[in-house]
Amino acid sequence: MPAEAKPRLLHLPLPVRPLLLLIIPFISFLLLYTYSSPPLATNAVAAAAVTVPLAPSPPSPHIRMRRAGFRSYEDYLRHQLNKTLDPRLRKVWATRDWHRKVDAFARAFAGLRDDGLLSNSSRALCVGARLGQEVAALRLVGVRDAVGIDLAPAPPLVVKGDFHEQPFSNDTFDLEFSNVFDHALYPDRFVAEIERTLRPGGVAVLHVAVHRRGDKYSANDLLDVQGLVGLFCQSEVVRISKVDAFGLDTEVILRKKRSP
Numbered sequence: 001m002p003a004e005a006k007p008r009l010l011h012l013p014l015p016v017r018p019l020l021l022l023i024i025p026f027i028s029f030l031l032l033y034t035y036s037s038p039p040l041a042t043n044a045v046a047a048a049a050v051t052v053p054l055a056p057s058p059p060s061p062h063i064r065m066r067r068a069g070f071r072s073y074e075d076y077l078r079h080q081l082n083k084t085l086d087p088r089l090r091k092v093w094a095t096r097d098w099h100r101k102v103d104a105f106a107r108a109f110a111g112l113r114d115d116g117l118l119s120n121s122s123r124a125l126c127v128g129a130r131l132g133q134e135v136a137a138l139r140l141v142g143v144r145d146a147v148g149i150d151l152a153p154a155p156p157l158v159v160k161g162d163f164h165e166q167p168f169s170n171d172t173f174d175l176e177f178s179n180v181f182d183h184a185l186y187p188d189r190f191v192a193e194i195e196r197t198l199r200p201g202g203v204a205v206l207h208v209a210v211h212r213r214g215d216k217y218s219a220n221d222l223l224d225v226q227g228l229v230g231l232f233c234q235s236e237v238v239r240i241s242k243v244d245a246f247g248l249d250t251e252v253i254l255r256k257k258r259s260p
């Protein structure tokens with residue numbers, strides 16, 4: 001019996017051997033490809049970050065662009081990052097500011113939920129969220145699928161992303177919140193990206209300062225709320241109201257139309 005079994009054992013793997021010769025290089029290639037793709041992807045993202053053209057938005061009588069004299073788009077990004085990455089400011093945002101802001105945002109989001117503009121199952125994005133106080137507030141009130149984007153990531157609440165070129169597919173979010181419109185170098189593009197990534201029926205909530213100058217990192221001053229509302233081509237105004245939100249005085253809520 002063993003004499004019979006032995007040749008069988010030797011013969012069985014034979015047809016498998018040429019297969020193995022093919023499979024091993026294939027698996028090695030797969031592994032190599034898998035491990036080499038993250039850096040490739042990162043390079044693609046880095047390259048994508050500077051593909052935003054340096055073409056001014058069409059002039060609006062309601063938006064005054066600051067003449068900051070950026071030599072390039074990267075120059076503008078560096079200027080913005082200067083504030084976002086300022087260690088002194090980041091410490092204040094993470095400590096003294098944190099609970100005060102999370103609580104105020106949570107009250108605002110609970111109000112939106114009471115008005116039927118947000119629910120626990122909403123997919124929410126906070127645009128220009130810095131450390132993510134507004135994202136923390138959304139999660140606190142029960143909106144689990146909430147994330148922020150900013151030029152510098154702040155894990156786990158905020159991922160890296162440029163609001164002029166949001167890293168998301170069309171029709172992704174039920175709600176987008178932002179209070180950084182004044183930082184937009186291209187206000188029309190800022191709005192177009194929000195409309196692109198909102199799903200039809202999705203809601204945009206913006207806190208802005210009207211008639212009030214921002215700081216030296218602001219790229220534009222909004223002189224009239226129509227300057228902002230007029231940039232939304234695919235949405236209808238839900239309401240515009242006065243608020244007192246950390247130096248911002250106006251809340252604009254729009255809903256992306258269900259059919260274009």
Ligand SMILES: *[C@@H]1O[C@H](CO)[C@@H](O)[C@H](O)[C@H]1NC(C)=O
Pocket residue numbers: 075078079082
């Ligand atoms: C960034 O900040 C540093 C020091 O605060 C300053 O020297 C530099 O000019 C700033 N860069 C930009 C682009 O504003």
Ligand SMILES: *[C@@H]1O[C@H](CO)[C@@H](O)[C@H](O)[C@H]1NC(C)=O
Pocket residue numbers: 120140141142143
């Ligand atoms: C939404 O989530 C909050 C916080 O977890 C919870 O208190 C509330 O009951 C939830 N609402 C609904 C309608 O499920």
Ligand SMILES: *[C@@H]1O[C@H](CO)[C@@H](O)[C@H](O)[C@H]1NC(C)=O
Pocket residue numbers: 170196
């Ligand atoms: C996404 O939306 C943009 C702007 O509305 C549009 O130009 C583009 O074709 C859309 N992309 C896809 C994949 O549908």
